[in-house]
Amino acid sequence: MRGLVIKTTGNSYTVQPSDGSQPVTAYVKGNFRIRGIRSTNPVAVGDYVQVEQQADGTNWITDIEDRRNYIIRRSTNLSKQTHILAANIDQAILIVTVAHPVTSTKFIDRFLATAEAYRVPAVLIFNKIDLFSAEERQTLDAWRSLYTSLDYPTYVISATRLNPQELMPLFENKVSLLSGNSGVGKSTLLNTLLGQEITRTAELSSIHDSGMHTTTFSEMYPLASPDGHGYIIDTPGIKGFGSVEMAKEEVSHYFREIFRIGRSCRYGNCLHLGETDCAVIPAVERGEIAFSRYDSYLSLLGDCEENKYR
């Protein structure tokens, strides 16, 4: 049968059969490898797999369908081994608050750039609007119109007063990854959407002595929607979504407007740092590119410099 992997533990997987029957526990043969990926875990949450039942009743994963996308974490900085946190993500959702606590635009832009790099559609949810002063509301409006102008879907909510049906269409029939700074209201929103207080079953276990691998057990939580089949992924590893290694030349590809305008620069490899006939800097000066976006771009570029000897 075909199914969706909704939970991984050390050596077993929970698979939700595509026909809607009860989830089953399945195992993976030790020598199972996916072409071209050196990963510490061959199967990840979000994978569509084939499961075959043996005569003794045990279920084995025999095949994995090609992934649309996946989010990885390098096991260690130096290692080429990677750990797949989740596969086939439909959208990455960032919860943002302009105050209490303030989410920096650098953090937002880093998240958006990472989502672009992984080819995962990104969505911004602005939360805690019940708390804002007039000035904070102005900031909210400015941020919202900036990101809307870049074609990112935005929502404005108050998670503590939310009727879950309001946001259900955004989550329904999709696998969503939830991210955001501490205190922005992720758990509040999650509990509302799932209709229950979820226990944090995502466990983190590291084998520090060998320095070889870190394992994250991931789980997708089903939505509390009567007929929808949406899932929300929330694991400790995914909280760090927003830090991916990029080559310097690549960074501007993940800032939509900088990429678009940068195509008019004289040099194809222009980093928009003051090169001759750069189209980006004049666009920043004219206000066509928001200064905060250019600033975030520079900050991400700076990170690449720092990491170049790693």
Ligand SMILES: Nc1nc2c(ncn2[C@@H]2O[C@H](COP(=O)(O)OP(=O)(O)OP(=O)(O)O)[C@@H](O)[C@H]2O)c(=O)[nH]1
């Ligand atoms: N007034 C107000 N308070 C909110 C809102 N959403 C969340 N809160 C409160 O903000 C606090 C933090 O919310 P959490 O849901 O725990 O935040 P979190 O993102 O899960 O934080 P971490 O688990 O630390 O990452 C709690 O006291 C919530 O009740 C909102 O829309 N309005």
Ligand SMILES: [Mg+2]
């Ligand atoms: Mg929380």
Ligand SMILES: [Zn+2]
């Ligand atoms: Zn340029």
